[in-house]
Amino acid sequence: MSVLVNKxxxxxxxxxxxxxxxxxxxxxxxxxxxxxxxxTPGKGGQTHLDRPVFNxxxxxxxxxxxxxxxxxxxxxFAADAIMEAADAGIKVIITITEGIPVGDMIKAANYIKNRDxxxxxxxxxxVITPGEAKVGIMPGFVFKKxxxxxxxxxxxLTYEAADQVVxxxxxxxxxxxxxxxxxxxxxxxxxxxLLINDPETEAVVMIGEIGGQLExxxxxxxxxxxxxxxxxxxxxxxxxxxxxxxxxxxxxxxxSDDTAxxxxxxxxxxxxxxxxxxxEIGKKVKEVLG
Amino acid sequence: xxxxxxxGKDILASFGVRIQRGIVxxxxxxxxxxxxQLTSETGTSWHVIKAQVHAGGRGxxxxxxxxxxxQEVEQIAGQIIGMNLITPQTSAEGKKxxxxxxxxxxxxxGESETSEFYMSVLLNRSTGRNMIMYxxxxxxxxxxxxxxxxxxxxxxxxxxSVGLMPFQARRIAFNLGLEGTAxxxxxxxxxxxxxxxxxxxxxxxxxxxxLKTSDNKIMAVDAKVTIDDNSLFRHKDYKDLRDLREENPIxxxxxxxxxxxxxxxxxxxxxxxxxxxxxxxxxxxxxxxxEPANFLDVGGTADAARVEAAFKIILKDPNVKAILxxxxxxxxxxxxxxxxxxxxxxxxxxxxxxxxxxLQGTNADIAKDLIDNSGLDVLSATEFQEAADKVQKVLA
Numbered sequence: 070m071s072v073l074v075n076k077x078x079x080x081x082x083x084x085x086x087x088x089x090x091x092x093x094x095x096x097x098x099x100x101x102x103x104x105x106x107x108x109t110p111g112k113g114g115q116t117h118l119d120r121p122v123f124n125x126x127x128x129x130x131x132x133x134x135x136x137x138x139x140x141x142x143x144x145x146f147a148a149d150a151i152m153e154a155a156d157a158g159i160k161v162i163i164t165i166t167e168g169i170p171v172g173d174m175i176k177a178a179n180y181i182k183n184r185d186x187x188x189x190x191x192x193x194x195x196v197i198t199p200g201e202a203k204v205g206i207m208p209g210f211v212f213k214k215x216x217x218x219x220x221x222x223x224x225x226l227t228y229e230a231a232d233q234v235v236x237x238x239x240x241x242x243x244x245x246x247x248x249x250x251x252x253x254x255x256x257x258x259x260x261x262x263l264l265i266n267d268p269e270t271e272a273v274v275m276i277g278e279i280g281g282q283l284e285x286x287x288x289x290x291x292x293x294x295x296x297x298x299x300x301x302x303x304x305x306x307x308x309x310x311x312x313x314x315x316x317x318x319x320x321x322x323x324x325s326d327d328t329a330x331x332x333x334x335x336x337x338x339x340x341x342x343x344x345x346x347x348x349e350i351g352k353k354v355k356e357v358l359g
Numbered sequence: 360x361x362x363x364x365x366x367g368k369d370i371l372a373s374f375g376v377r378i379q380r381g382i383v384x385x386x387x388x389x390x391x392x393x394x395x396q397l398t399s400e401t402g403t404s405w406h407v408i409k410a411q412v413h414a415g416g417r418g419x420x421x422x423x424x425x426x427x428x429x430q431e432v433e434q435i436a437g438q439i440i441g442m443n444l445i446t447p448q449t450s451a452e453g454k455k456x457x458x459x460x461x462x463x464x465x466x467x468x469g470e471s472e473t474s475e476f477y478m479s480v481l482l483n484r485s486t487g488r489n490m491i492m493y494x495x496x497x498x499x500x501x502x503x504x505x506x507x508x509x510x511x512x513x514x515x516x517x518x519x520s521v522g523l524m525p526f527q528a529r530r531i532a533f534n535l536g537l538e539g540t541a542x543x544x545x546x547x548x549x550x551x552x553x554x555x556x557x558x559x560x561x562x563x564x565x566x567x568x569x570l571k572t573s574d575n576k577i578m579a580v581d582a583k584v585t586i587d588d589n590s591l592f593r594h595k596d597y598k599d600l601r602d603l604r605e606e607n608p609i610x611x612x613x614x615x616x617x618x619x620x621x622x623x624x625x626x627x628x629x630x631x632x633x634x635x636x637x638x639x640x641x642x643x644x645x646x647x648x649x650e651p652a653n654f655l656d657v658g659g660t661a662d663a664a665r666v667e668a669a670f671k672i673i674l675k676d677p678n679v680k681a682i683l684x685x686x687x688x689x690x691x692x693x694x695x696x697x698x699x700x701x702x703x704x705x706x707x708x709x710x711x712x713x714x715x716x717x718l719q720g721t722n723a724d725i726a727k728d729l730i731d732n733s734g735l736d737v738l739s740a741t742e743f744q745e746a747a748d749k750v751q752k753v754l755a
Binding site for chain 1: 634
């Protein structure tokens with residue numbers, strides 16, 4: 070078992086023939102991911118990386134049976150790409166694109182809300198189920214197969230955590246990069262819930278950062294769930310200056326619980342094993358798994 | 360991107376939001392000319408001279424003053440322009456004032472009392488929707504209101520599929536205790552304000568105060584506007600509104616080089632790929648007994664040119680006693696980064712602080728050998744903790 074993506078996922082790449090899409094689709098195929106084609110409007114009928122190119126996501130769904138997409142479309146067109154995927158019936162929409170205007174994401178999030186699909190990201194490294202499917206931009210070799218799930222807002226910090234877990238002789242079921250934007254499709258809580266409910270996952274690493282309420286929500290859900298599966302947590306940004314990214318009025322809405330210190334306090338109170346040093350994530354996972 | 364009050368008001372006015380009118384001036388003479396023009400256009404006899412800097416609390420620092428005649432306009436404008444304005448939101452040195460807004464007096468006496476409200480438009484991150492936050496307590500620090508009288512702060516969330524509905528605008532006007540002409544004016548004001556927020560791709564509007572004048576007009580007397588940087592590709596006309604004088608010069612320079620840099624007060628500089636890992640590295644520096652001197656994300660391509668640019672930016676800060684480079688090489692190979700560090704180090708020639716390089720990921724071993732055999736005063740590490748220990752050692 071694993072979550073979100075596996076060897077049976079039928080994956081397409083939106084923004085397939087662009088430079089980012091081409092490079093990372095190549096890496097995904099090399100990893101052994103089941104990439105069934107890609108979408109670039111106007112290039113339908115061509116072949117790229119030995120895979121068919123479609124004009125629309127709908128064509129890719131109808132002709133290649135696609136159920137999962139990874140989006141490399143530039144920021145100005147990315148929200149449209151997300152909505153096109155949702156409209157075509159894609160179930161898992163993984164959006165790598167960084168820099169999508171918030172106004173566009175409000176519309177996209179609202180559009181997909183009542184459709185049967187899950188958005189991961191945007192501005193995320195993607196999702197990897199080691200040995201089965203790499204649907205993202207992460208270095209595949211870092212992620213060895215195992216029993217630890219990872220949820221993280223950050224790219225390289227996810228690789229760091231996975232590397233530490235693997236060096237402890239453990240491995241990864243699925244690593245989910247949820248993204249660092251103000252509006253993301255899958256929250257920390259939802260990603261943690263997926264992994265806690267995955268029978269193969271025996272422990273979860275949850276990596277967050279300053280700003281927003283996502284980690285607190287996840288921690289409160291975890292406590293209420295009564296799950297015995299251990300979670301190891303880390304929050305980046307204890308030394309980050311206040312108010313640099315959040316507006317004056319936004320700070321009121323955020324309340325007092327979006328600093329690293331406050332988040333860690335809530336997480337500890339909810340039974341999460343929080344480490345203060347990012348160098349101790351792997352060690353702590355080993356310890357809690359006994 | 361933060362805007363000056365006068366720029367924010369221009370945007371509001373372009374969407375039909377009523378504003379306190381004003382003309383910007385760069386010196387006392389321009390201020391007098393602006394005052395004369397305003398008097399002829401609006402009939403105002405008094406003028407408010409307002410320092411234009413990116414900081415709140417300007418009145419408290421003496422940056423907003425009333426002028427009752429042209430001599431006072433000249434004198435006050437002359438006094439404010441060029442001053443270092445210190446407010447609760449600036450550093451102790453304050454911010455240099457380059458220009459003032461000469462504005463009409465809107466607190467004139469009339470048929471009713473004036474009243475001040477607070478209003479902001481922003482994203483509610485937990486619901487992914489925009490909301491209007493407002494209060495009867497205008498003209499005050501909203502954080503104080505939130506602390507002392509939270510029941511006087513209201514919010515109105517907007518469904519993105521239909522936008523702000525008339526009943527919501529009415530609810531806001533009712534909650535603010537308005538009636539008659541002022542009530543109608545407020546519903547128009549709120550609708551226009553929300554349209555302006557969405558159409559301008561802003562990430563924050565803060566109007567404090569929103570004024571009900573003595574003749575029942577509703578207008579924005581101040582405006583704090585932040586535009587979503589990611590939307591600037593479709594607002595070419597807004598790009599010129601950026602005032603680089605208001606920003607940290609090292610951060611501006613780093614931005615021009617494509618480096619995401621935030622200046623901090625500590626003694627250990629750092630250079631990292633990825634924002635999350637960069638923050639984690641700062642935290643690790645603190646735990647090793649140092650204080651981070653900066654946040655710096657070099658991004659995905661850490662080649663010699665970028666590493667050199669990053670070195671130069673970090674070393675502009677005289678407090679830096681050591682530099683920690685932490686790169687997790689995924690797609691980018693560690694040996695390439697190591698060579699980049701070595702080349703940059705040699706090109707610079709005069710780096711006088713110890714450097715700790717931690718490279719992990721693709722070809723990390725080759726990278727460590729490259730660093731160790733370079734003959735340079737650079738310490739290498741592969742594990743995160745090892746890097747922290749070396750930082751601690753060089754600071755001791």
